[in-house]
Protein backbone atom coordinates (compact mmCIF):
# COMPACT_ATOMS: atom_id res chain seq x y z
CA UNK A 550 0.00 0.00 0.00
CA UNK A 551 1.19 3.52 -0.81
CA UNK A 552 2.29 5.45 2.26
CA UNK A 553 -0.12 8.29 1.42
CA UNK A 554 -3.00 5.78 1.38
CA UNK A 555 -1.94 4.51 4.80
CA UNK A 556 -1.83 8.13 6.00
CA UNK A 557 -5.34 8.78 4.63
CA UNK A 558 -6.85 5.63 6.14
CA UNK A 559 -5.25 6.31 9.52
CA UNK A 560 -6.31 9.97 9.43
CA UNK A 561 -9.91 8.99 8.63
CA UNK A 562 -9.98 6.50 11.51
CA UNK A 563 -8.53 8.99 14.02
CA UNK A 564 -11.09 11.55 12.82
CA UNK A 565 -13.97 9.07 13.28
CA UNK A 566 -12.70 8.42 16.81
CA UNK A 567 -12.65 12.16 17.52
CA UNK A 568 -9.01 12.04 18.63
CA UNK A 569 -7.44 14.70 16.43
CA UNK A 570 -5.45 17.43 18.10
CA UNK A 571 -6.12 21.12 17.57
CA UNK A 572 -2.52 22.15 16.93
CA UNK A 573 0.50 20.68 15.21
CA UNK A 574 2.46 21.22 18.43
CA UNK A 575 0.05 18.94 20.31
CA UNK A 576 0.31 16.36 17.56
CA UNK A 577 4.12 16.54 17.59
CA UNK A 578 4.12 16.12 21.37
CA UNK A 579 2.30 12.83 20.84
CA UNK A 580 5.00 11.75 18.36
CA UNK A 581 7.50 12.44 21.14
CA UNK A 582 5.43 10.39 23.60
CA UNK A 583 5.52 7.45 21.18
CA UNK A 584 9.30 7.82 20.90
CA UNK A 585 9.39 7.57 24.71
CA UNK A 586 7.33 4.40 24.57
CA UNK A 587 9.73 2.96 21.98
CA UNK A 588 12.67 3.85 24.23
CA UNK A 589 11.03 1.94 27.10
CA UNK A 590 10.89 -1.16 24.88
CA UNK A 591 14.68 -0.99 24.43
CA UNK A 592 15.81 -0.89 28.03
CA UNK A 593 16.90 -4.51 28.09
CA UNK A 594 19.68 -6.15 26.13
CA UNK A 595 17.37 -6.59 23.14
CA UNK A 596 14.30 -4.61 22.08
CA UNK A 597 11.06 -6.27 23.24
CA UNK A 598 8.44 -7.73 20.91
CA UNK A 599 6.39 -4.56 21.44
CA UNK A 600 9.19 -2.39 19.99
CA UNK A 601 7.90 -2.85 16.43
CA UNK A 602 4.44 -1.65 17.45
CA UNK A 603 5.89 1.47 19.02
CA UNK A 604 7.81 2.22 15.82
CA UNK A 605 4.52 1.83 13.96
CA UNK A 606 2.86 4.26 16.40
CA UNK A 607 5.58 6.84 15.68
CA UNK A 608 5.11 6.48 11.93
CA UNK A 609 1.31 6.58 12.12
CA UNK A 610 1.35 9.75 14.20
CA UNK A 611 3.79 11.38 11.76
CA UNK A 612 1.66 10.29 8.79
CA UNK A 613 -1.44 11.67 10.51
CA UNK A 614 0.19 15.10 10.75
CA UNK A 615 1.37 14.89 7.13
CA UNK A 616 -2.11 14.03 5.83
CA UNK A 617 -3.67 16.78 7.95
CA UNK A 618 -1.20 19.32 6.56
CA UNK A 619 -1.65 18.15 2.96
CA UNK A 620 1.90 16.83 2.71
CA UNK A 621 2.60 14.14 0.11
CA UNK A 622 4.90 11.94 2.21
CA UNK A 623 5.59 9.49 -0.62
CA UNK A 624 7.05 12.30 -2.72
CA UNK A 625 8.65 14.06 0.26
CA UNK A 626 10.44 10.91 1.44
CA UNK A 627 11.78 10.18 -2.04
CA UNK A 628 12.97 13.77 -2.49
CA UNK A 629 14.60 13.87 0.94
CA UNK A 630 16.43 10.57 0.44
CA UNK A 631 17.79 11.88 -2.87
CA UNK A 632 18.83 15.13 -1.21
CA UNK A 633 20.59 13.24 1.59
CA UNK A 634 22.42 11.04 -0.89
CA UNK A 635 23.65 14.04 -2.86
CA UNK A 636 25.02 15.68 0.27
CA UNK A 637 27.74 13.05 0.64
CA UNK A 638 29.38 12.44 4.01
CA UNK A 639 29.40 16.12 5.09
CA UNK A 640 32.75 15.50 6.74
CA UNK A 641 31.67 12.44 8.70
CA UNK A 642 33.91 9.39 8.69
CA UNK A 643 32.35 6.03 7.77
Ligand SMILES: [Mg+2]
Pocket residue numbers: 583586602603606
Ligand atom coordinates in the same frame (compact mmCIF):
# COMPACT_ATOMS: atom_id res chain seq x y z
MG1 LIG B 1 2.51 3.47 21.58
